[in-house]
Amino acid sequence: MRESVIYQDILQQGKQQGKQEEALSLVLRLVSRRFGEVDSSLREQVRVLSVEQLESLAEALFNMSELTDLVAWLSANSERN
Numbered sequence: 001m002r003e004s005v006i007y008q009d010i011l012q013q014g015k016q017q018g019k020q021e022e023a024l025s026l027v028l029r030l031v032s033r034r035f036g037e038v039d040s041s042l043r044e045q046v047r048v049l050s051v052e053q054l055e056s057l058a059e060a061l062f063n064m065s066e067l068t069d070l071v072a073w074l075s076a077n078s079e080r081n
Contacts, residue, residue, distance in 0.1 A: 023054040035067045045074045
């Protein structure tokens, strides 16, 4: 069963979801540490980012000094639906 394509697909999806949750948790902690508590609309914009975007944001946070920097980054880097 472990070698089945379906099992491997489910396992991969679980790993990806775990990675997404960990990256999101880390970035939200970094944002809170850098800027204090941010409003729910900004947190929601962060929540919908991909893993790659979350990793990029984590790095970009080191160069941000104001909350407006975060708002600008999210505006420029958010996925368009």
